[in-house]
Amino acid sequence: MTQCVGIIGHPVGHSLSPVFQGAAFTHLGLDVSYEEWDTPGEELPHRVAALREPGVLGANVTIPHKEAVIPLLDELSQGARQSGAVNTIVHRDGRLGGHNTDGPGFVAALRKEARFEPRARRLLLLGAGGAARGIAFALAEEDVERLHIWNRTPARAASLAGDLAADGCPARALEARAASLSLEGYDCVVNCTSVGLNATELDEPPWNVQTASPGTLIADIVYTPAETPLLRSARALGLPVLPGLPMLVYQGALGFELWTGREAPVDVMFRAAREELARREAARPSGGAGR
Ligand code: NAP
16 A cells, blocks of 8 residues: 655645655655645644544644644654644554654754764854744754854744753843844854745845854755855855755655654755755746745
8 A cells, every 4th residue: 555644734835845755765665655735724633633544654744834733643752842843743553743853854964964063062043933943952952052042033032042941951042133143152053034035146144144253154944045145145254054955854854764764865865855956946037046
């Protein structure tokens, strides 16, 4: 019997997951199809209940349902509970478990792609939304020296820093306008906001990248375009950069391993994702970015 996995979100047509997950199933000769399950909010309970059917391995969850699925599941991993968001559901014998592989996927990208070891390092997160929460709690597990959080809406940064500090993480919220925020004194700065998404050549990052210390790794979790304005500015200053695609692929690889119990063919997933991104960027009338 063909098994299936799918992505639950609204919309889902932009997602790269069907492309690189499908490539991974094909590569390993697994009879699993990866489907697009576009799900408006009112249909979410019905869609999640259908995951309990035999032959369904689970699902990915994306915007806007990462928080809303939680009450519909039977159990949560520690990362999902701490971050308050689920991006991966695993089905076993009629029971549904919620996981958050976004944060661990980012940490894997840091280590494997940027060769950056977060232990005892000083990090600044820009943003305090769902992705930032997952990343922050994954970094908290890595014994970082300092985790500062800035957000456009300061109360959200304060709330996240408070939750992290209650867990023993050396976290603190920063208050400043984006343009006057100093990026000095960090080993790594991570853009976890949606700033830069679908950016054009003319868009400038709202933060002053020139304030970053020499050698600071500038990471951006936005992956369309492949090189965001923030990364372009950082690269022009000679700073090392980490784009968003590796996080996407590694969070997917962790989900693949939870569903199948098999080691994910990460190289195959990267190749499929990069080819699809390049195809989409070339297909845009401007030759620019697209989701
Ligand atoms: P979210 O929960 O909606 O949070 C959005 C964040 O962006 C908030 O911190 C928000 O600040 C901030 N923001 C939005 N517009 C801004 C602006 N003009 N200036 C400054 N800050 C702004 O979204 P999310 O799920 O965290 O996702 C954030 C981004 O990460 C999206 O672009 C998404 O595609 C990307 N992402 C990538 C991966 C990956 O695997 N690479 C995984 C997940 C998400 P306020 O609180 O002030 O509104």
